[in-house]
Amino acid sequence: MELLILAVKAFIVLHVALGLGAVCTWIERKGSALIQDRVGANRAGAYWYPSNPLLWPIAPFIRIAGMLGIINTLLNDAVKALLKEDFVPEGTSVFMHALGPFMAALPVFLAYAVVPLAPDFTIFGYHVQAQLVRIDTGLLFILAMGSLAVYGVVFAGWTGNNKFSLLGALRASAQMISYELAMGIVFVTLIIGYGTLDLYAIVESQQDGWGINPLVHPTGWLSFIILFIVGMAETKRGPFDMPESESELVAGYFTEYSGMKFLLFWLGEFAEIALFALIISLFFFGGWHIPFVELPEGMWWAALVGHGVLMAKVLFFCVLQIVIRWSLPRFRYDQLMSLGWKGLLPLSLLNVMVTAAIHI
Amino acid sequence: MSLTFCIIFASACGVVLMRNPIHSALCLIVNLVAVAGIFAQLEAHFLAMVQIIVYAGAIMVLVVFVIMLLNAKQEEGSYSTWLIGLLAVVSGFIFVDMVGPLLSEGFPQSASATDPTVGTVEAIGRVLYTKYLFPFEAASILIMVGVVGALMLAKTDKGKQG
Numbered sequence: 001m002e003l004l005i006l007a008v009k010a011f012i013v014l015h016v017a018l019g020l021g022a023v024c025t026w027i028e029r030k031g032s033a034l035i036q037d038r039v040g041a042n043r044a045g046a047y048w049y050p051s052n053p054l055l056w057p058i059a060p061f062i063r064i065a066g067m068l069g070i071i072n073t074l075l076n077d078a079v080k081a082l083l084k085e086d087f088v089p090e091g092t093s094v095f096m097h098a099l100g101p102f103m104a105a106l107p108v109f110l111a112y113a114v115v116p117l118a119p120d121f122t123i124f125g126y127h128v129q130a131q132l133v134r135i136d137t138g139l140l141f142i143l144a145m146g147s148l149a150v151y152g153v154v155f156a157g158w159t160g161n162n163k164f165s166l167l168g169a170l171r172a173s174a175q176m177i178s179y180e181l182a183m184g185i186v187f188v189t190l191i192i193g194y195g196t197l198d199l200y201a202i203v204e205s206q207q208d209g210w211g212i213n214p215l216v217h218p219t220g221w222l223s224f225i226i227l228f229i230v231g232m233a234e235t236k237r238g239p240f241d242m243p244e245s246e247s248e249l250v251a252g253y254f255t256e257y258s259g260m261k262f263l264l265f266w267l268g269e270f271a272e273i274a275l276f277a278l279i280i281s282l283f284f285f286g287g288w289h290i291p292f293v294e295l296p297e298g299m300w301w302a303a304l305v306g307h308g309v310l311m312a313k314v315l316f317f318c319v320l321q322i323v324i325r326w327s328l329p330r331f332r333y334d335q336l337m338s339l340g341w342k343g344l345l346p347l348s349l350l351n352v353m354v355t356a357a358i359h360i
Numbered sequence: 361m362s363l364t365f366c367i368i369f370a371s372a373c374g375v376v377l378m379r380n381p382i383h384s385a386l387c388l389i390v391n392l393v394a395v396a397g398i399f400a401q402l403e404a405h406f407l408a409m410v411q412i413i414v415y416a417g418a419i420m421v422l423v424v425f426v427i428m429l430l431n432a433k434q435e436e437g438s439y440s441t442w443l444i445g446l447l448a449v450v451s452g453f454i455f456v457d458m459v460g461p462l463l464s465e466g467f468p469q470s471a472s473a474t475d476p477t478v479g480t481v482e483a484i485g486r487v488l489y490t491k492y493l494f495p496f497e498a499a500s501i502l503i504m505v506g507v508v509g510a511l512m513l514a515k516t517d518k519g520k521q522g
Contacts, residue, residue, distance in 0.1 A: 093380070136405055136406075136481065137409050137481060140406070140410070143409070144409050146417075147416070147417025148416060150417070154421065173421065
């Protein structure tokens with residue numbers, strides 16, 4: 001029974017990650033169209049009038065989904081990617097070429113394993129933790145998976161066997177490593193503030209559920225801003241997308257990828273956006289807690305409501321990241337580096353010192 | 361845990377036996393992550409995470425970079441001089457000497473398996489800042505010296521760089 005619960009939880013957590021990635025893809029596609037004053041995807045499935053009468057009841061829903069671009073994003077793109085030729089550049093290791101996208105996407109999905117998605121609840125006499133594994137170093141696990149994600153980019157760029165790919169990989173990995181420093185130091189601030197590395201305990205200590213936790217309050221906003229910027233840089237998006245800047249490097253490190261391998265990079269990227277939105281809402285915005293509302297403890301419906309609240313917060317931050325990505329122009333690479341090393345790193349170190357002084 | 365041991369052993373062999381240096385580096389990454397798995401199974405979660413962050417995540421990235429940018433060629437031919445043979449025999453004896461007690465006495469029970477307070481972050485932090493404060497600080501000074509030395513070596517033209 002324990003094993004069954006674990007299997008179900010693993011299934012759900014994986015599908016939360018995949019689902020958030022898919023929703024982010026759709027928001028990106030339609031949102032970018034809205035921002036750029038276009039219509040966006042609205043054709044695939046919008047004219048579906050099936051001849052089989054058995055399919056008539058679902059046809060209007062499919063048509064509406066098609067008009068909203070959902071069919072295009074979730075079905076057509078996936079099928080297209082699966083049917084495309086899997087191109088491998090000449091003179092490179094096929095194994096390493098295939099490893100690139102897996103190493104880019106796998107750590108992101110693994111990081112979801114330690115993220116709590118709802119409060120604990122009891123159902124049919126079983127106490128269920130809505131979290132795949134509860135280790136006392138959950139915060140460090142996310143950092144560790146972030147540091148492993150560099151390999152996917154490096155291998156992808158290297159096996160591309162051309163200069164654009166390699167330059168993209170160099171830019172991406174230098175960017176990720178530089179911003180990981182600031183991220184680690186922000187995590188130190190959080191550890192000092194909350195006094196624990198357990199993600200569930202961090203959320204539960206924000207019982208009032210209202211904004212930045214009072215424990216870290218004086219410096220919490222600064223931590224939030226730094227972590228948000230770092231998150232945008234770690235996902236290699238927004239104004240920080242030099243590694244894949246099309247005007248300079250074709251498509252950067254994934255230039256030579258096609259079909260499902262390319263889609264895997266894409267999926268990993270969107271799952272990472274959702275992951276950052278998730279940890280930001282868990283660390284700073286009370287997770288599943290609703291301001292001024294006390295949900296009963298241990299009830300399954302309370303857990304469901306809590307999960308919905310958390311997902312609403314996550315979607316808000318996903319949309320925010322996508323809006324920033326489509327409204328700001330790209331930095332120059334030296335500006336990016338000086339922001340990371342001369343701006344965010346000293347700022348976060350200062351933040352640690354102030355937080356430590358407050359908590360002594 | 362025996363599965364993890366198998367992964368560690370196989371990947372360690374791979375590091376030595378692979379002809380392509382990038383495959384060797386890949387095996388080393390697998391090896392380091394598997395060692396982190398051993399730590400995690402001994403309930404030393406903090407050590408496992410630090411193993412991944414520091415070794416698999418930071419040091420191996422540098423190694424991979426060096427291999428990629430120097431464009432290390434596939435190794436050709438074999439070194440079968442008598443010196444290599446001698447070194448292999450000597451290191452084999454050292455290995456047996458190290459592993460022998462483990463094989464005869466069985467694996468020692470980890471401290472954290474019996475006492476859950478040993479491997480936690482709090483316990484490690486407390487020990488680091490009280491009992492082992494001097495070695496800890498000395499190590500950090502050593503790393504600082506390394507950083508300053510690297511900066512001095514890398515900075516060639518003093519006129520241009522501010």
